Amino acid sequence: MKPLNIVILGGTGFVGSHLVPRLHADGHRIRVLSRNRELRRELGVLPRVKVENVDVHDRARLTRALHGADAVINLVGILNERGSDGSGFEKAHVALTETVITACTSARVPRLLQMSALRAGEGASHYLRTRFDADTRVRDSRLAWTIFRPSLIFGRGDGLFFRFAGLLRIAPVLPLARADARFAPVHVGDVAEAFARALAHPHSIGHTYELFGPRVISLREIVRWTASLIGKPRWIIDLPDPLGYLQAMLGEWLPGKPISRDNFRSLQVDSVGDKDGLGELGIVAMPMELIVPALLGSDVQQSRLDAFREAQRPD
Ligand SMILES: NC(=O)c1ccc[n+]([C@@H]2O[C@H](COP(=O)([O-])OP(=O)(O)OC[C@H]3O[C@@H](n4cnc5c(N)ncnc54)[C@H](OP(=O)(O)O)[C@@H]3O)[C@@H](O)[C@H]2O)c1
Numbered sequence: 001m002k003p004l005n006i007v008i009l010g011g012t013g014f015v016g017s018h019l020v021p022r023l024h025a026d027g028h029r030i031r032v033l034s035r036n037r038e039l040r041r042e043l044g045v046l047p048r049v050k051v052e053n054v055d056v057h058d059r060a061r062l063t064r065a066l067h068g069a070d071a072v073i074n075l076v077g078i079l080n081e082r083g084s085d086g087s088g089f090e091k092a093h094v095a096l097t098e099t100v101i102t103a104c105t106s107a108r109v110p111r112l113l114q115m116s117a118l119r120a121g122e123g124a125s126h127y128l129r130t131r132f133d134a135d136t137r138v139r140d141s142r143l144a145w146t147i148f149r150p151s152l153i154f155g156r157g158d159g160l161f162f163r164f165a166g167l168l169r170i171a172p173v174l175p176l177a178r179a180d181a182r183f184a185p186v187h188v189g190d191v192a193e194a195f196a197r198a199l200a201h202p203h204s205i206g207h208t209y210e211l212f213g214p215r216v217i218s219l220r221e222i223v224r225w226t227a228s229l230i231g232k233p234r235w236i237i238d239l240p241d242p243l244g245y246l247q248a249m250l251g252e253w254l255p256g257k258p259i260s261r262d263n264f265r266s267l268q269v270d271s272v273g274d275k276d277g278l279g280e281l282g283i284v285a286m287p288m289e290l291i292v293p294a295l296l297g298s299d300v301q302q303s304r305l306d307a308f309r310e311a312q313r314p315d
Contacts, residue, residue, distance in 0.1 A: 177244025209277030
């Protein structure tokens with residue numbers, strides 16, 4: 001395939017750090033737009049990748065940044081907003097997507113790949129509702145679009161196994177809201193591959209792909225498995241919904257909002273799929289059992305090395 005000029009929004013995060021090298025390997029030239037490139041310079045070490053400071057919410061600035069691009073990938077997404085009335089989700093998902101569509105149209109960029117989430121539009125969370133509303137804007141546009149709806153994504157540096165591993169290392173007891181919530185975690189490498197194939201194959205235009213892995217697993221099982229993989233057997237307590245909701249409410253006041261009421265509402269919808277989008281793109285989903293033990297194992301090894309180095313350091 002002919003190398004493309006690709007602009008990525010939200011490409012400095014977990015998914016972007018896997019997607020950018022994958023697209024770079026296909027020969028594409030990539031510009032990653034960030035709110036703070038100083039914090040995220042690592043991606044720029046690849047020869048055809050540039051990380052630029054652009055306020056992507058500013059339509060005029062975004063339009064200028066998109067000139068000359070063949071395709072835009074919008075990976076921007078948030079799991080938590082500052083307040084709790086949905087306006088933060090509305091801005092990051094719906095308003096930004098509208099801005100991206102307008103900027104693509106003005107800058108004559110024909111192609112848009114939009115990241116969404118599995119089960120968008122279901123349940124009562126602002127997160128899933130605004131994801132769906134953003135997808136609707138994309139579908140109603142005149143662009144050559146493709147939408148991706150993944151379940152939870154796992155891989156090095158994820159917000160799932162790595163996040164729980166971090167919590168389990170410090171917490172002797174872990175009270176868990178919505179422990180029965182079910183997911184079909186998908187490997188970040190498969191997600192990156194799906195984007196790469198969609199760019200290469202015009203038949204993906206006008207399609208929405210659900211991206212999920214081969215195994216359905218509950219939140220409780222994810223946490224227990226993580227605890228056993230890192231060798232930290234912990235007391236994991238399933239919270240009944242009223243207590244889980246209370247925990248989510250209190251979580252909103254903690255630094256970094258580890259859980260919010262909106263997260264609680266998202267967890268009321270099982271993140272499992274119906275239609276194998278990876279299969280439709282010719283990708284065989286990677287089972288997490290083949291990846292996660294090695295990833296967390298090397299993480300444990302690294303923590304031990306760090307602790308050892310710390311202990312050796314002169315005062
Ligand atoms: N990880 C998962 O399990 C999962 C599952 C389903 C869907 N998704 C979706 O996949 C996408 C990528 O996920 P990820 O895990 O890579 O997320 P991430 O690590 O949080 O990265 C998202 C990036 O978006 C940018 N961003 C965040 N808030 C923004 C805002 N208000 N305005 C403009 N830019 C903003 C940030 O870039 P800068 O700070 O450089 O500007 C950030 O690096 C998101 O849309 C996410 O919702 C992820």
